[in-house]
Amino acid sequence: PHLIPPTPPPQIPKPSPPAISTASMSRSKENIYPAPPHYGSSSNPSRLLPCKRPLQSPCPPPRRPLADVTGNALQQPGSAGGVEGIDYGYITPLPKVPKSCGFLLEDDDMDEAFLLEVDAICEEHSRSMAGKDKGREKDLTVERGPVVVAAATHAGPVCGTLEDAFWTEAYAIFEECDAQPAAKSQDEELKEMVEEESSVLSCGDDSLLPAVSIADDCVKLEDTFWEVNAISKEHHVTSSEMNQEHYVASLAINQDEIDEVYVEDGSVALCVDFPPVISIAEEGGEVVDALLGEVDVIHEGQVAMSAAKGKEEPGEMGLEMEENEGCAPRKYYEYLHSLNDKQREAACSDVAVPLMIVAGPGSGKTSTMVGRVLTLLKEGIPPSNILAMTFTTAAASEMRDRIGAVVGKAVAKEIIISTFHSFCLQLCRTHAEKLGRTSEFIIYGHGQQRRAIIEAERLLEHGKSDGLGDAVKQYDGDIKHSFKDKAKKWLKFVTQAKSSGQAPEEYEKKGDLTGASILRHYNEILVSCNALDYHDFINSSITLLTKFPEVYKECQNTWQAIVVDEFQDTSAMQYFLLKLLASHNHITIVGDDDQSIFSFNGADVSGFDSFRRDFPNHKEIRLNKNYRSTRAIVEAATALIHNNTKRCNHKLAETDNPSGSKITVKECHSEDSQCAFVIDKIIETTSSSAEGRDFGKIAVLYRRQITGKAFQVSFRNRKIPFNVHGVAFYRKKAIKAIMAILRTTLPGCDDGPWRQALKTLLPGDKEEKKKIIDHVEKISLARKCSFISAATDIFSAKVSGTFKRTQITQGRKVLSTLYSLSKFVEREQSVSAVISSAGNMLPQQYLLEKRAVIDNDGGKLLNEDNDIRSVDGRTTRRPRAPAHAHCWASSLILETRT
Numbered sequence: 086p087h088l089i090p091p092t093p094p095p096q097i098p099k100p101s102p103p104a105i106s107t108a109s110m111s112r113s114k115e116n117i118y119p120a121p122p123h124y125g126s127s128s129n130p131s132r133l134l135p136c137k138r139p140l141q142s143p144c145p146p147p148r149r150p151l152a153d154v155t156g157n158a159l160q161q162p163g164s165a166g167g168v169e170g171i172d173y174g175y176i177t178p179l180p181k182v183p184k185s186c187g188f189l190l191e192d193d194d195m196d197e198a199f200l201l202e203v204d205a206i207c208e209e210h211s212r213s214m215a216g217k218d219k220g221r222e223k224d225l226t227v228e229r230g231p232v233v234v235a236a237a238t239h240a241g242p243v244c245g246t247l248e249d250a251f252w253t254e255a256y257a258i259f260e261e262c263d264a265q266p267a268a269k270s271q272d273e274e275l276k277e278m279v280e281e282e283s284s285v286l287s288c289g290d291d292s293l294l295p296a297v298s299i300a301d302d303c304v305k306l307e308d309t310f311w312e313v314n315a316i317s318k319e320h321h322v323t324s325s326e327m328n329q330e331h332y333v334a335s336l337a338i339n340q341d342e343i344d345e346v347y348v349e350d351g352s353v354a355l356c357v358d359f360p361p362v363i364s365i366a367e368e369g370g371e372v373v374d375a376l377l378g379e380v381d382v383i384h385e386g387q388v389a390m391s392a393a394k395g396k397e398e399p400g401e402m403g404l405e406m407e408e409n410e411g412c413a414p415r416k417y418y419e420y421l422h423s424l425n426d427k428q429r430e431a432a433c434s435d436v437a438v439p440l441m442i443v444a445g446p447g448s449g450k451t452s453t454m455v456g457r458v459l460t461l462l463k464e465g466i467p468p469s470n471i472l473a474m475t476f477t478t479a480a481a482s483e484m485r486d487r488i489g490a491v492v493g494k495a496v497a498k499e500i501i502i503s504t505f506h507s508f509c510l511q512l513c514r515t516h517a518e519k520l521g522r523t524s525e526f527i528i529y530g531h532g533q534q535r536r537a538i539i540e541a542e543r544l545l546e547h548g549k550s551d552g553l554g555d556a557v558k559q560y561d562g563d564i565k566h567s568f569k570d571k572a573k574k575w576l577k578f579v580t581q582a583k584s585s586g587q588a589p590e591e592y593e594k595k596g597d598l599t600g601a602s603i604l605r606h607y608n609e610i611l612v613s614c615n616a617l618d619y620h621d622f623i624n625s626s627i628t629l630l631t632k633f634p635e636v637y638k639e640c641q642n643t644w645q646a647i648v649v650d651e652f653q654d655t656s657a658m659q660y661f662l663l664k665l666l667a668s669h670n671h672i673t674i675v676g677d678d679d680q681s682i683f684s685f686n687g688a689d690v691s692g693f694d695s696f697r698r699d700f701p702n703h704k705e706i707r708l709n710k711n712y713r714s715t716r717a718i719v720e721a722a723t724a725l726i727h728n729n730t731k732r733c734n735h736k737l738a739e740t741d742n743p744s745g746s747k748i749t750v751k752e753c754h755s756e757d758s759q760c761a762f763v764i765d766k767i768i769e770t771t772s773s774s775a776e777g778r779d780f781g782k783i784a785v786l787y788r789r790q791i792t793g794k795a796f797q798v799s800f801r802n803r804k805i806p807f808n809v810h811g812v813a814f815y816r817k818k819a820i821k822a823i824m825a826i827l828r829t830t831l832p833g834c835d836d837g838p839w840r841q842a843l844k845t846l847l848p849g850d851k852e853e854k855k856k857i858i859d860h861v862e863k864i865s866l867a868r869k870c871s872f873i874s875a876a877t878d879i880f881s882a883k884v885s886g887t888f889k890r891t892q893i894t895q896g897r898k899v900l901s902t903l904y905s906l907s908k909f910v911e912r913e914q915s916v917s918a919v920i921s922s923a924g925n926m927l928p929q930q931y932l933l934e935k936r937a938v939i940d941n942d943g944g945k946l947l948n949e950d951n952d953i954r955s956v957d958g959r960t961t962r963r964p965r966a967p968a969h970a971h972c973w974a975s976s977l978i979l980e981t982r983t
């Protein structure tokens with residue numbers, strides 16, 4: 086129907102075209118958070134909340150004279166840009182008028198008198214309308230000319246003839262609506278807020294619910310809206326699909342038409358002069374679930390952060406809630422509010438000033454760091470340009486979760502929260518060719534490093550013996566053993582050299598020619614094996630930043646702010662790297678020299694002094710209050726640490742916590758008595774617990790892996806279920822074995838994986854295998870050929886002076902199995918199938934070391950991957966090897982996928 090308002094519509098300010106560039110339609114990193122919207126003078130911060138899904142029927146309209154209603158509410162196709170011939174509802178810019186209980190009259194002849202009459206009828210009926218026939222709002226008919234009613238839902242206009250009964254009914258509806266606000270829920274309040282401050286995308290088909298409503302000031306359309314559109318497109322949700330699914334989407338709105346009502350597929354949108362709000366109404370169906378999720382996340386972040394922009398920095402106390410209430414990103418300020426004064430001061434201090442936070446244990450440094458990152462975001466630094474360095478992946482994920490809780494997961498996901506090593510690894514992989522490697526370079530762990538050291542020793546020895554003629558003589562068993570004996574020492578030497586960034590030339594200068602030569606050979610071996618070790622990650626990253634200006638520039642542009650956790654554990658080289666990355670001064674370090682635990686890895690607590698020296702304009706804040714421990718623990722720890730004469734920061738730890746029970750110190754004279762004491766204590770504690778035995782609340786910390794093993798045996802014997810934390814996935818024997826087997830399938834695989842694969846796959850006991858491998862190594866060295874070609878030669882022989890015939894046959898079988906696997910790899914597309922095959926190759930007795938152990942009473946003994954671990958080689962129930970192999974391979978497959 087052609088809709089005509091009974092009175093000239095009021096002057097609705099025609100919004101200017103959106104000041105938005107097409108670039109903003111893309112989800113540009115720089116512009117994720119648009120400028121803050123103007124939120125008016127609302128005094129209730131909760132009203133700033135975005136309306137999340139679902140937005141159902143709008144707020145009930147107040148009773149109003151018809152003329153007013155029509156006068157304010159109506160939109161004509163002509164005036165508002167609607168498309169003729171399409172039945173559409175209308176948008177009422179609330180709160181001027183009720184949103185959708187308008188009366189749309191479509192008769193040219195309707196004049197003022199008519200309207201007065203209608204008003205009179207309204208008036209009349211307004212006195213006698215107590216609850217009749219509620220819920221018939223969509224079936225109304227009217228007598229005196231066609232009237233369109235957009236009833237209390239967004240169902241859209243319904244035509245009919247005017248009659249008294251109509252008004253009675255209409256007012257009955259109003260009454261009903263008026264009654265509702267009495268019991269307003271939070272959702273309703275929110276909904277009401279949205280209605281007041283937004284326009285609603287409505288539709289002309291009463292079978293459709295409004296799906297997306299966008300409000301914007303129309304002068305500057307927020308990027309969020311375009312993000313929603315982009316996501317809709319990403320999810321291939323078209324408006325017609327949505328209609329099929331009973332959705333109306335915002336897709337109908339085009340950038341050029343944003344200042345007008347636009348209609349497509351029955352949907353109508355109008356932008357009015359209110360803050361941007363997106364609300365989503367959903368009605369089942371999977372089509373847009375992902376979309377809704379994404380929109381929610383973006384929206385959360387957008388609202389929090391766009392509101393944060395433009396806010397004044399919190400004052401001395403960090404917060405000026407009252408003043409800023411109207412535009413504060415609630416969660417951010419709530420978060421800051423949860424911090425104590427010192428923590429808040431640290432979190433909110435000027436982002437351009439280097440900041441050092443010296444924080445005692447349990448003093449909320451993680452909480453403060455989270456606050457700091459939130460402030461960086463608030464200051465407009467895009468999340469993807471913030472680099473947070475932590476020392477463990479667990480710390481990284483905790484931090485991300487905590488940030489995500491405030492700004493939303495999507496934003497938190499964009500922040501680079503990484504360990505030093507994984508950050509550097511990424512950098513090295515990206516620029517691997519500059520380091521003389523390919524991006525698939527191998528990472529050498531401890532075992533491989535040791536072998537490379539032995540190799541370096543041999544090369545050194547070889548160099549020395551070059552002039553001696555019969556080189557082979559040099560490589561007899563004794564010399565080889567001496568290489569191995571010295572390997573530990575040289576590995577330490579190389580580690581120290583690398584963690585202090587020393588090159589072979591520097592040792593040469595100092596006159597340490599042997600050290601220089603070992604280091605040089607070691608580095609050359611790694612280059613020729615396309616490998617880097619853990620220390621190389623840091624050193625090579627420094628090389629990239631210092632020798633390649635383009636890499637430096639790229640990093641400067643990317644990492645606009647850096648936050649470092651556990652600063653006390655940074656090594657000299659890591660510190661140097663930080664200094665390079667943070668030449669813009671946007672750096673925050675958090676740490677506590679009392680908690681330095683990585684000195685074995687080159688950690689250098691003097692980093693605090695270096696920071697003070699290198700960033701002279703820095704600000705220093707100390708957090709002393711312990712929230713985590715009882716007073717007894719805090720005092721004992723303080724007393725103990727006072728004995729450390731090398732401390733550079735003398736901090737006084739305080740706590741408001743209760744004193745708690747006293748600490749028991751028990752001196753045990755053997756490992757067994759220590760285990761027995763601890764287990765007795767556990768049993769005593771759990772037996773006296775009112776909640777019944779809950780072993781899960783007890784933790785046992787031990788200093789060395791070997792002690793852990795003794796505990797595991799004792800726990801098994803005493804039938805106490807336990808988990809073991811701490812063995813990294815890739816350090817598990819089975820995983821290492823599978824990885825080595827897989828590596829042998831790579832072209833040009835070096836000796837290490839072959840050696841490990843043979844060790845895994847050859848039958849026999851440890852000694853027997855060692856003998857075979859040593860012999861192969863000896864031959865490979867003497868012939869100057871690879872390990873695998875020596876092994877192939879040895880096992881191809883029919884007879885051997887060294888080995889029994891069965892051993893040769895077994896060796897041949899292993900090589901043939903590995904060869905079959907490499908052929909399989911060539912034709913198999915599925916990585917999972919390849920990993921499974923490698924897993925299935927592991928011999929049974931090897932797997933039994935890691936078999937499932939079901940305790941007599943059914944209790945499970947679990948390690949951190951929920952894989953049940955044996956502790957002493959005995960089993961109570963032996964699973965079949967293939968099933969177990971599959972289990973390990975599955976873990977690896979999973980790991981590979983992630």
Ligand SMILES: Nc1ncnc2c1ncn2[C@@H]1O[C@H](COP(=O)(O)OP(=O)(O)OP(=O)(O)O)[C@@H](O)[C@H]1O
Pocket residue numbers: 423424425428444445446447448449450451452453712713
């Ligand atoms: N201002 C505060 N008010 C109340 N509790 C707090 C406050 N700050 C931190 N906490 C609580 O103290 C505990 C320790 O906080 P957090 O994990 O941030 O400290 P931490 O310094 O990182 O600890 P650690 O030194 O052990 O790594 C947490 O339970 C946290 O909720």
